[in-house]
Amino acid sequence: MGLRGEPVSIGKLERFAADYALEHDIRPESSKEKNGHKVAVIGSGPSGLTCAGDLAKQGYDVTVFEALHELGGVLVYGIPEFRLPKEKVVAKEIEKVKELGVKFETNVVIGKSTTIDQLFEEEGFEAVYIGSGAGLPMFMGIPGENANGVFSANEYLTRANLMKAFDENYDTPIFAGTNVAVVGGGNVAMDAARVAARLGACVHVVYRRSETELPARAEEVHHAREEGIIFDLLTNPKEILVDENGYVKGMKVVKMQLGEPDASGRRRPEEIPGSEYEIKTDTVIMSLGTSPNPLISSTTKGLDINRWKCIIADEENGQTTKEGVFAGGDAVTGAATVILAMGAGKAGAKGIDEYLKNK
Numbered sequence: 001m002g003l004r005g006e007p008v009s010i011g012k013l014e015r016f017a018a019d020y021a022l023e024h025d026i027r028p029e030s031s032k033e034k035n036g037h038k039v040a041v042i043g044s045g046p047s048g049l050t051c052a053g054d055l056a057k058q059g060y061d062v063t064v065f066e067a068l069h070e071l072g073g074v075l076v077y078g079i080p081e082f083r084l085p086k087e088k089v090v091a092k093e094i095e096k097v098k099e100l101g102v103k104f105e106t107n108v109v110i111g112k113s114t115t116i117d118q119l120f121e122e123e124g125f126e127a128v129y130i131g132s133g134a135g136l137p138m139f140m141g142i143p144g145e146n147a148n149g150v151f152s153a154n155e156y157l158t159r160a161n162l163m164k165a166f167d168e169n170y171d172t173p174i175f176a177g178t179n180v181a182v183v184g185g186g187n188v189a190m191d192a193a194r195v196a197a198r199l200g201a202c203v204h205v206v207y208r209r210s211e212t213e214l215p216a217r218a219e220e221v222h223h224a225r226e227e228g229i230i231f232d233l234l235t236n237p238k239e240i241l242v243d244e245n246g247y248v249k250g251m252k253v254v255k256m257q258l259g260e261p262d263a264s265g266r267r268r269p270e271e272i273p274g275s276e277y278e279i280k281t282d283t284v285i286m287s288l289g290t291s292p293n294p295l296i297s298s299t300t301k302g303l304d305i306n307r308w309k310c311i312i313a314d315e316e317n318g319q320t321t322k323e324g325v326f327a328g329g330d331a332v333t334g335a336a337t338v339i340l341a342m343g344a345g346k347a348g349a350k351g352i353d354e355y356l357k358n359k
């Protein structure tokens, strides 16, 4: 439709369908017959939940292993409460998966508490789906990055979400900050900036390219501006300045200009010599992207990854390079979207069903 006129708002349509199902208590149908086959799902994010739900509907005996104490993955600890209400939406969706008979084990870190090979050899699982996401944050590698008051966006948002910084009745151990600098221009940066602003800080988003190249959705940038976030565009951090007690006291930045397009097709940012200056800040939130944590791949024999540490898996059925092991979501694609992670969960469930039926 976007080619012919106004594009359909697919996100709004998805939301309408999900809200309608919640309001009218529409529940998924499941098979009453259990088939006795045990499947393990690693991670309770949208990918793992979808895969587990689809397999349970077909009669499989599914257990989800989750590293954290709460279920839901980034839906719960990444996306802020004001964009995705946890009790009203996420908890209800998880409840539906539980009703299908899926078992959940929290505080189990696969690769540490136990391994995939042990799940097969010692616990009788016949197939495994990895939906462990892409939770490893990137940093810039500039001086001062280890100071107190420097966070990854993941850590900052996790503290805000899981320790309920948005609720006045909670005493959250979070560094609220007075002057916060968020480095990066993606959707996660917009979320971190808006959370910091709602905790009372004056927030600057520091981004090395111009407005045109901002990777965040226009809607998110608009909302951030509405909430008073200031954008320092064509600006790049050089050093985080640290006081005598090891706390952030400022950030040295440099002005940038755009040169020729690079491999990504975007114009390459170049430093303007002699344009360094200092900004006053007590909290720096690095929002430069994430990659999958190599814990699972490094502890599982025969599970191959690519150069970005993403697990190699077939898009059609989630099959990895190891027999009986399937994967999908951010662990395979790198940081992407909820709906893609859910789609991969469905493909993985189909792949596992075919694999076990043919075995």
Ligand SMILES: Cc1cc2nc3c(=O)[nH]c(=O)nc-3n(C[C@H](O)[C@H](O)[C@H](O)COP(=O)(O)OP(=O)(O)OC[C@H]3O[C@@H](n4cnc5c(N)ncnc54)[C@H](O)[C@@H]3O)c2cc1C
Pocket: 042, 043, 044, 045, 046, 047, 048, 065, 066, 067, 068, 072, 073, 074, 075, 078, 079, 080, 108, 109, 110, 111, 131, 132, 133, 134, 135, 157, 187, 188, 191, 293, 295, 296, 328, 329, 330, 331, 335, 336, 337, 338, 339, 341
């Ligand atoms: C701040 C933020 C905002 C976002 N906003 C949007 C948005 O508006 N729209 C959108 O579509 N997408 C958004 N995304 C992206 C989206 O949330 C992800 O693409 C999606 O959650 C990926 O789902 P997943 O199931 O693959 O992984 P995740 O949601 O990351 O879940 C992975 C789960 O696996 C667990 N895990 C990891 N390692 C192990 C292990 N070794 N053992 C056991 N468990 C493990 C983790 O604790 C986690 O619970 C956002 C992401 C962030 C960070």
